[in-house]
Amino acid sequence: MTVTEPVRVPAPTPQFAARARTVGGSPVRDILAVTARPEVINFAGGLPAPELFDADGIAAAYRTVLAGTPARALQYSTTEGEPALRAALAERTTTRGLPTTPDDLLVTTGSQQALSLLATALVEPGDTVLVESPCYLAALQAFALAGARVVAVPGDEHGIDPQALDDLVARERPKLLYTVPTFQNPTGRTLPAARRAAVAEVAARRGLWIVEDDPYGELRYAGTRVPWIAAHPGAEDRTVLLGSFSKVMAPGLRLGWLRAPAGLRRACAVAKQAADLHTPTVNQLAAARYLADNDLDAHVARVAAVYGTRRDAMLAGLPDALPDGSAWTRPDGGMFLWARLPDGHDTTALLPEVVRHDVAYVPGAPFYAGDPDRATLRLCFVTQTPDEITEGLRRLGNALRSPR
Structure with a gap:
């Protein structure tokens, strides 16, 4: 059988x-x-x-770092970022009108990672997130992956309408507003100074986080610089400022940073530990060396x-x-x-x-x-x-x- x-x-x-x-x-x-x-x-x-x-300048920075401190450059680093780079970034930020210390900053693997960390630290599934209309595409992806309900703030050719923002916050009770106020992606528009002050006032009065993304702000070739929203009174304890070397140095370095109040910065550091432990040490040290040896401006x-x-x-x-x-x-x-x-x-x-x-x-x-x-x-x-x-x-x- x-x-x-x-x-x-x-x-x-x-x-x-x-x-x-x-x-x-x-x-x-x-x-x-x-x-x-x-x-x-x-x-x-x-x-x-x-x-x-500046391929020659960047290559020279890597050579200097790898020749002088190879063990450190190729080793694990702290989650918060290399002290030399954070000090240089703090100095650049302070010079541009926003007093900043190295401890205010968290180095990220591109500013896109900063968005993901903030979504992890701030957004629960079902939370409402406000964005510009139209909005940077990868931000929409980051908030959607976090389970957010994404709502556009009405505006015009100059950007967000602060009164419309006030009305939306009162009605929707959102967790945060995400904005690229200077040379926005995709429109190229810049939010005027008066509207920035009004946005900061709404956030302070209504209890709203502002995520101010500024990857393009240094690439100005007409007009005069407009201060960050983060520099306006009332925005100090509720604004996260994102920066990046991708557009001003090289995107392949994958170097960004966020400036945030202490509690939120710590929460983002915990989220980063779970994501990648830290941004590559050699890239951070090379960027710090480049800033020390060259005139980035x-x-x-x-x-x-x-x-x-x-x-x-x-x-x-x-x-x-x-x-x-x-x-x-x-x-x-x-x-x-x-x-x-x-x-x-x-x-x-x-x-x-x-x-x-x-x-x-x-x-x-x-x-x-x-x-x-x-x-x-x-x-x-x-x-x-x-x-x-x-x-x-x-x-x-x-x-x-x-x-x-």
Whole structure:
């Protein structure tokens, strides 16, 4: 008699967490993958111009660190960050109008990690988070992964409307407001000083955390600097200021930082211990060495001058490239310009035809927390030369005029 073994059906594997199933990837990253062909003039990325990196200065800083203190550079470090780097960052922040000590700062692996740490430390599933409209895309992802209910604050071409913010806070009782007030991603707009003071006042009166993200603020090529929200009276004990070397030194270093009140900073440090223990020691020491041996402000001024020329080239070409009735921002700094085509245009639907003309942009829809304006798009103008920008806009105009 032959005994047949029963057929064993493998049990299903457990499902992913709900947040991993419901939060999508970055459309910007998806577009970059599609447009990686060298012949494509890509206005979709948010990448600084690599030819402007001070590669020699950065390489020299690494050589000095690895030759002088190799054991320390290659060893574990404290979660809070290397003292030399925190001291240099505190000095730069104080010089720019916000008195800061090294103990006020937590070094992060890019400012994007700072967003994730803050979401972990502040946001419970179901909490309401307020954002700009439109908003930095990766911030929407970070808060969505934390289970937040994300609500957009009404505004205009200058940014958040403080009265609308006050009304929303009273009605929704949010945990925090996230904002990029200077050369915002994606619009390039800058929140005026009076509105910053009003936002600080609302936060103080209503009991609201403000997360002020400032990755682009040093890249100014027109106008005068506007003080941080964190520097306004009433905002001192409730504002987290985020900074980054990604746009002014090099994004591959993955170096950012957050300045926060002591209790929240400690909570973020605990979250960071669980995430990566600490930001790479050698990168921190090299950045500190670079700041000691070089004039970063002079380097940033050179970069900003080039970016200003590239912005001007894009502004000059837009009237012929976009349909009559289009509108766009005129940023005083940063990396991005925001455009809106006339009603009836859908920039997501138009993108495949645009890519067939070997040029690309990012459709505006993914940047909205609520109902999107599908006629909008983001253009990055810093990665191409003025001649390449002119050619790219010629291609874009041909694509938008092609029969569909």
